[in-house]
Amino acid sequence: MKVFRYTILLCVLMLLFGADMKTKIMLINSSGTVEKYSVAQEEFKNAIPQPVIEIDLSKEKWKLSDIEDRLYDEYPDLIYCIGTKAYLIANKYVSEKKIIFSSIINWRRLPLTKNTYGVSNELHPGFQITLFRYIFPKVSKIGVLYSEEYNGQWIRKAKQDAAEMGVEIIGKAVGKSRFTLPTLKALLPEIEALWLISDPVVIPEKQTLLELFAESDAQKVPIFSYHPTFTEYGAALVVSVDNPTTGRQAAAIAMDVLNNAKVKEKVELPAGSHIILNLKKVKAYGLQYKEMALGSVNQLIE
């Protein structure tokens, strides 16, 4: 009889501990009103095989102390943070927990710990050049304006990747913002396309951006870039991060971390791309593109 009682007690304890041992996942979205954030949130939730506790920092008038309380009340095993604000809060209060971030521009400026994982917001340069080449096989000389301070290392990597594909990257360093346009004017005659990258020295303000687009347009040099907004200014091709894939990728990292599986890179590069092809500009500049590649284009502008 005693053995039977102990067995029952053991089973009850196992059930209780079993419930406690179930991992708890929290998601903090910096702002649910930002489409790319909400898309990543939805995809993350769909890919995770268990309920996720959600906090949308734009929904309620959150005080920092409220969020702190919520974090300690829930005390999740893993937190997925979408956007910088969400990450900084989670890192401030529960940095001892596993934290995964995504959708953050320039993640290297973040305070990181041994528990930080993430999906960066920048595609591998080789990934982008491959897609440029895939759509425009005849473009082989691409110009880039960059500052040594922000993109010196990046441009060397990009040149190396491009060379493997028979593409020459002609990089011109810009020391100060006032030199952006003169440097561009000197660069344009040498190149078949301009690759516009994120660099605060090269483009410190909107006016510089507008002038840069106007000058390239006057010389009929197409601009390839990294953000969908640039199509409004006349970019011929935009290769950006696919936000739904980012959410799924964050979920894959979350499952790896929770299952103690091997994690190759703590911060992964995005695995999915979103392509916008501006056929108006392609036609205006007389560019030849590979029609078969249209199956890979997400949005056509005609």
Next chain:
Amino acid sequence: MVMNDVEPKITRFSGVLLFIAAFLLLTAIFNVLSPAADKTMIYFYSSETNINNFKSLKMEFDQYLSKFGPYEFQPFKGREAFEKHVKGRKNCLLVMSSWHYRHIYKEYSLTPAAAGVRNGKKYQKRLLVAGGAALGIDAVKTERIASSSSIDHTGSVLKGMLKGKFKANILRILTVPKDIDALMSVGFGMSNLALTTKNSLDELTIVNPVLCKKMKILLEGDETLLLILAVPEGFEKADHKVVSIIKDMALNPDGKRKIRMLGLDGWQALDPSDMAQLES
């Protein structure tokens, strides 16, 4: 007396107003109902490629098809919504993967009208590609697999390729938008494995041969048909004109550009061996 003169005028006026109101109401009802009733819809969903250019696809196909008559293209993002929507509909055509067709053609009483063609071929071969020589087939148990096909489709294809060696439910699949993304995620280290097609690997080899040299083919699947254009039972013969319009898209430069958005460069009729493969 004066009142008596005015009264019939008012009655007549009210009658005219009533008639106009009734006419407008009927016109409105007719306008609301008629597009759906008159239009032949072309419904599209591909489990094979994560095509997410729906807005562009719809605009481009609608613009092209409207030149020929009351036809409308409607792409779907998910399988469930697609199947729910098309069930029982007769006045429509369906464009879907051959894998999907095989799964639903009996239940939905479908007949294939044509198969998509790419590089002159109706068939494609699936490949499981690994990033690095050290990885073997056992890697499917532990490594992330990038694929542009839906989870169901990827699992089913891999199950066939692995011939029951591993259970499909242990696979760690990361869905990416395009086949070329799946391959590049292996090339640039975001995944160790990719389920792709020989077509895509060949295309990437032309663009970036150095990257492809770092990859190896672990498994090859059977050849399968590309997208299928299917007709539901009860589709009226008079509407078969639209089948010809779609099949002939490749003969028109504008039409050819549109079907390339589906990753195809034409359509071809199916022969008995294709039918046997499709409905086996």
